[in-house]
Amino acid sequence: MVRNLQRDAVRILVVGRQGSGKGEQCRRLAETFDLDHISTGDLLRAAVRDFTPLGPSVADHLLRGELVPDDIVSGVVAERLTASTARGQGAVLDGYPRTVKQGQRLRELLAPADIDLAIHLDVPRSTAVERIQNRRVCRSCGRAGRSTTTCRHCGGPTEHRADDWPAAIGRRMSEHARDSAPLLEWLADVARVVTIDGRDEPDAVGGRIADAVQDHLALVEVVTERSDETVLADW
Ligand code: AMP
Secondary structure: OOOOOOOOOOEEEEEOOOOOOHHHHHHHHHHHHOOEEEEHHHHHHHHHHOOOOOHHHHHHHHHHOOOOOHHHHHHHHHHHHHHHHHOOOOEEEEOOOOOHHHHHHHHHHHOOOOOOEEEEEEOOHHHHHHHHHOEEEEOOOOOEEEOOOEOOOOOOEEEOOOOOOHHHHHHHHHHHHHHHHHHHHHHHHHOEEEEEEOOOOHHHHHHHHHHHHHHHHHHHHHHHHHHHHHHHHHO
16 A cells, blocks of 8 residues: 655655664555665665676675775765656665765755654664574565575575675674664754664564654644744734
């Protein structure tokens, strides 16, 4: 079901450690609210797979589990955001920003619009590591699931993600530990942040996220309507 937002394009961020379920939840949000799902991980993996000029240097960072340099990531985000904005479509950003610097860059890219809402998908490190170790990604549809040899969505063959090996998982968890607290603190100053417990089943988590988005947008609508009335009364 597509929920009708009845307002201008919205920009929602989903932040959380790898293994928190961001990818699946962003996919659902995009479907429910008709948003462009902008996943920096997917865009970077596509740059490698499609042999683009950026591919070789991106591949090194991905395999080591390190952040890809800001100018490359922000470049791919800017290109994709420009395209969705031109279509009048909102976006859900999956995996960007990961640092305060990227957040500042994102606000520049969005101006004069801004971040509407940030969802912080919270799972403990141990849960995230266990999920990543059991994660298999479908080679046909790209969706992630738990260890089976065939995808339960399309029946395609599944495989480990190339960066889901112990040292790279550890590095990604450490980077998250370093960057997430400052990012969340900064986000709380510039946008509304809603924290959702991501430990439950995907359907339950997805329902809570969709409700949070709907509530926030309803709130914004009321505020906008009230300020319009005030302007009219003054006029
Ligand atoms: P993900 O698909 O979100 O798990 O991301 C996979 C990998 O892509 C990360 O481990 C990083 O190497 C890279 N990556 C994704 N998003 C970013 C970002 N915002 N900044 C830097 N590197 C990123």
